[in-house]
Amino acid sequence: MYEIACELLKSLDEFEKKYGRTSELLKIQSVFEKFKKNYELLREIKKSNAELKKTYDTTIEGWGKALELRDSETEGHSHGVMDFAVKLAKEMGLNDEEIQIISRGALLHDIGKIGIPNAILLKQDALTEDEQKIMNQHPTFGYEMLKEISYLQPAAAAVYSHHERWDGKGYPQSLKGEKIPLSARIVAVANHWDAHLHDRPNQKAWTREKVIKDLQEKSGKMFDPEIVKVFLGKVIDNEG
Numbered sequence: 001m002y003e004i005a006c007e008l009l010k011s012l013d014e015f016e017k018k019y020g021r022t023s024e025l026l027k028i029q030s031v032f033e034k035f036k037k038n039y040e041l042l043r044e045i046k047k048s049n050a051e052l053k054k055t056y057d058t059t060i061e062g063w064g065k066a067l068e069l070r071d072s073e074t075e076g077h078s079h080g081v082m083d084f085a086v087k088l089a090k091e092m093g094l095n096d097e098e099i100q101i102i103s104r105g106a107l108l109h110d111i112g113k114i115g116i117p118n119a120i121l122l123k124q125d126a127l128t129e130d131e132q133k134i135m136n137q138h139p140t141f142g143y144e145m146l147k148e149i150s151y152l153q154p155a156a157a158a159v160y161s162h163h164e165r166w167d168g169k170g171y172p173q174s175l176k177g178e179k180i181p182l183s184a185r186i187v188a189v190a191n192h193w194d195a196h197l198h199d200r201p202n203q204k205a206w207t208r209e210k211v212i213k214d215l216q217e218k219s220g221k222m223f224d225p226e227i228v229k230v231f232l233g234k235v236i237d238n239e240g
């Protein structure tokens with residue numbers, strides 16, 4: 001359309017040179033000039049938006065790396081959770097905007113661990129009750145980090161609620177069922193999958209079969225049963 005408008009303006013110029021300027025010609029020229037200017041403006045806005053989005057995503061990647069530098073044993077975990085959460089969101093038919101929110105929430109879900117002391121974060125043995133209480137603050141720390149950043153506010157819900165449980169026995173708010181934001185329910189399943197498939201500071205990796213069985217057992221207790229069904233039926237299935 002833009003190219004057509006440019007061509008038409010050129011033809012109108014030629015017409016003006018040959019036959020002189022008429023009020024009708026001026027009207028048509030002004031309509032096409034306006035169209036051309038609006039189109040150029042729109043193109044500039046689109047370019048700026050794309051650059052802004054790139055800046056946002058690079059900033060988030062940087063934070064993810066900062067966490068992985070603190071906690072090298074979980075290196076790759078944030079990206080693993082993001083990949084599975086996005087696959088799950090797509091299989092559930094969510095739209096592009098919702099998928100982007102889930103992608104950012106998944107990548108940053110454990111970002112609050114930056115605020116957990118090394119003695120607890122990197123401890124090889126099981127945590128004591130008091131240490132576990134401190135560790136369980138990481139969703140709140142993460143939420144506090146992100147809630148004031150406007151472009152991350154939608155993703156902050158997934159960060160805050162990724163350890164809530166379907167039966168209401170999770171933390172930090174003990175939310176139950178669909179009161180837990182959908183993004184957080186999706187990240188919770190992806191997180192469980194990726195975390196148990198890899199070695200962690202105080203637990204060896206499980207086999208794929210063991211994680212599948214565990215997800216089946218915890219469906220409807222810890223996790224949204226619909227999400228587990230899609231995950232095991234479609235996401236894992238597609239993985240082969």
Ligand SMILES: [Fe+2]
Pocket residue numbers: 109110138162163
């Ligand atoms: Fe977590």
Ligand SMILES: [Fe+2]
Pocket residue numbers: 077081109110191195
């Ligand atoms: Fe995690």
